[in-house]
Structures are given as structure tokens and as C-alpha cells.
Amino acid sequence: MSFKLALLGQSCADNRIHLDEHLKSRWDIGLWLPGEPVDAGQALLRDADAVIVGSDALVSGGAFSILPAARHLKLFQIPFAGYDWLKPEMLPAGCLVCNARGHEQAMAEFIIAGLLEWEIGLRHMDADFRGGSWRYSGSNRTSNSLHGEVYGKTLGIFGYGLIGEQTALRAAAFGMRTIAIARSPRDKVPAPLDWMGTRADMDRFLAESDYIALVCDLNAETLHAFDKAAFGKMKPGAVIVNVARGPVIEEEALYEALSTKRIAGAVIDTWYIYPNRPLPGGTPEANPRPSRFAFHELDNLIMTPHCSAHTPGSDLRRWQSIAANLDAFAKGGRPATVVMEGTRPAA
Numbered sequence: 001m002s003f004k005l006a007l008l009g010q011s012c013a014d015n016r017i018h019l020d021e022h023l024k025s026r027w028d029i030g031l032w033l034p035g036e037p038v039d040a041g042q043a044l045l046r047d048a049d050a051v052i053v054g055s056d057a058l059v060s061g062g063a064f065s066i067l068p069a070a071r072h073l074k075l076f077q078i079p080f081a082g083y084d085w086l087k088p089e090m091l092p093a094g095c096l097v098c099n100a101r102g103h104e105q106a107m108a109e110f111i112i113a114g115l116l117e118w119e120i121g122l123r124h125m126d127a128d129f130r131g132g133s134w135r136y137s138g139s140n141r142t143s144n145s146l147h148g149e150v151y152g153k154t155l156g157i158f159g160y161g162l163i164g165e166q167t168a169l170r171a172a173a174f175g176m177r178t179i180a181i182a183r184s185p186r187d188k189v190p191a192p193l194d195w196m197g198t199r200a201d202m203d204r205f206l207a208e209s210d211y212i213a214l215v216c217d218l219n220a221e222t223l224h225a226f227d228k229a230a231f232g233k234m235k236p237g238a239v240i241v242n243v244a245r246g247p248v249i250e251e252e253a254l255y256e257a258l259s260t261k262r263i264a265g266a267v268i269d270t271w272y273i274y275p276n277r278p279l280p281g282g283t284p285e286a287n288p289r290p291s292r293f294a295f296h297e298l299d300n301l302i303m304t305p306h307c308s309a310h311t312p313g314s315d316l317r318r319w320q321s322i323a324a325n326l327d328a329f330a331k332g333g334r335p336a337t338v339v340m341e342g343t344r345p346a347a
């Protein structure tokens with residue numbers, strides 16, 4: 001038996017080779033690209049059993065214009081982690097929504113790299129030495145020549161799924177103490193954590209953490225979880241790392257905490273404004289500033305453009321997990337990464 005699969009977006013086309021290499025079940029696969037006729041996309045979705053929606057099809061808005069045609073859709077696959085933009089009522093009742101795995105290794109490495117760079121400061125040493133200075137030489141014992149180390153410091157992990165687990169393992173390898181906040185309590189504290197709590201334990205979490213890594217979903221519970229009050233409970237020397245979603249941190253509170261040096265700094269990879277996705281009433285831009293605040297002028301911030309998982313290995317592992325989901329569905333089973341179900345009534 002063959003099932004019908006619709007691929008939406010160039011990013012799906014670019015990774016088709018990974019899907020073909022790992023897919024074991026039979027699928028009749030069609031492709032629609034943003035900019036192609038809407039009726040062609042609607043025709044593709046009309047009889048599709050499953051769809052994979054690439055990020056470019058979402059950003060362009062094209063995917064949303066043709067989704068209502070998907071009347072019999074049973075599987076909606078996202079080739080990345082976040083699904084806060086998707087509402088159950090957009091999809092037919094019972095349609096399974098799956099995200100992808102495989103990016104957690106790269107994201108954990110990115111977090112640890114941020115911590116190490118904050119402590120060691122290779123970019124500053126390199127620029128200084130290229131300029132002719134030996135200020136950071138090991139023979140210089142002045143206090144401003146010394147760099148730090150992560151050893152012995154406490155990393156607080158907010159959200160403890162696959163990314164949190166991989167981050168804790170790497171942090172422990174550097175001799176860091178790790179603690180975590182999870183959505184629900186666990187019967188046993190997973191290694192290598194020192195302790196794990198829930199949002200009820202936030203005050204302790206904030207007070208103990210030298211570094212805080214945000215690796216949670218964005219939902220009603222995590223929206224603005226880090227606001228002015230939370231920053232007020234953090235150590236003055238604390239550094240926050242956000243690879244989750246921008247709005248997990250309240251935007252103005254983050255800018256105030258950094259600009260007033262309420263906390264020592266931040267490594268921010270996820271933002272508030274994205275290319276061609278302006279704030280309400282704004283004008284789409286190809287290369288906008290990522291916030292309405294001047295974060296780019298701050299000297300206690302490392303800024304990156306939402307790229308923590310942007311590696312060839314992540315792409316391969318994600319599409320391996322997608323192929324496994326499609327195979328499970330084709331065999332009548334439940335895919336491993338279901339995150340919600342559609343609720344739209346039949347027409």
C-alpha cells in the first residue's frame with residue numbers, strides 16, 4: 001500500500017535525499033514551493049495523508065493559504081522542534097502533529113560554546129593580540145589579564161527534554177554542577193543533575209545558577225517566564241543563554257537587565273523580530289534588527305541569528321527521525337514525536 005506525502009518548501013526539497021535514504025515504507029511524494037500557484041498546492045494537499053512543512057513555506061505564508069484544502073490529512077510533520085505557531089483548529093480532527101528530533105546535540109554544543117566563550121573570551125584575546133598587545137599573556141598577573149573557567153560553576157537548565165539532557169551531560173564533563181526546572185515533577189532526579197524541580201522551585205533555581213540555559217517550548221506557561229521579577233532574583237554575575245524562543249524572556253526586561261548590568265550578560269540566539277516577519281504594523285525587512293531595543297549596542301551580550309541547530313548533522317538526524325515517524329504511521333503505529341492533534345471538524 002502506498003500513502004500520499006506532500007512536501008511544502010525548498011527546505012524540504014533540499015533534504016529529500018535524507019528522506020529517501022532512510023524511508024522504508026512506500027509513499028507517493030509531491031512537492032510544492034512558495035511562489036507556485038496556490039491551486040497546485042491545494043490540489044497536492046487535498047488527497048495527502050501526510051505533509052512535511054518547511055520553514056520557508058511557513059515564513060512566506062504560503063503554507064497557511066493552502067492548509068484548509070487538507071481535508072483528509074492524518075499526519076502533519078514539522079522538520080524542526082518548535083510548534084508554538086500552530087493551532088489544533090488549523091488541522092483536521094485527529095491529525096497527528098509531530099516535530100523532529102536530532103538537533104539536540106548541536107544545540108547542546110552551542111550552549112556549552114557560549115559558556116566557554118563567555119569565560120575565556122577567545123574573540124577578545126585574538127583581536128587584542130592581533131593589535132600588538134600581550135595583555136592576556138600568561139606572564140601578566142594583573143587582574144584584567146586573567147580569563148575565567150566554567151569548572152565548578154552551576155548551570156541551571158530551564159526545560160528538561162532532549163536538549164536539556166544533552167546539555168547537562170556536556171556541562172558535567174566540564175566539571176559543572178547542573179540543576180533543572182521541568183514542567184512536571186520526576187520520581188527520580190536524572191543523572192547528572194544535582195537536583196530537579198518545577199516552577200514552584202524557581203526562586204531556588206534563580207538564586208543558585210551562575211548560568212541559565214533556556215531550552216523549553218514556548219507555551220502559555222513559559223511565555224515571559226523570565227521577566228523583571230525573575231532577573232531581580234538572579235545572581236549579579238549570572239549569564240542567561242536563550243536557544244528556546246525569544247518570548248520566553250520578556251523583551252524589555254531582558255534589555256533592562258543587561259543595559260543596567262543587573263546581570264552580567266547573555267548569549268541570545270532566539271529573538272523577537274525575524275526576516276520578513278515584522279511586528280504588527282511594521283514593514284517586512286530582509287535583514288531587520290532582531291528587537292525594538294538596541295541590543296546590538298550592548299557590550300555584555302553575544303548575539304547570534306537563530307542558528308544553534310544549523311549544522312549538517314542536525315539536518316541528517318532530523319530527517320532520520322521524520323522517516324521513522326512516516327514508517328511508524330505507515331505500519332499503523334503512533335509516531336514517536338507526537339506533540340498535539342488537530343481539532344478542525346470535518347467540512
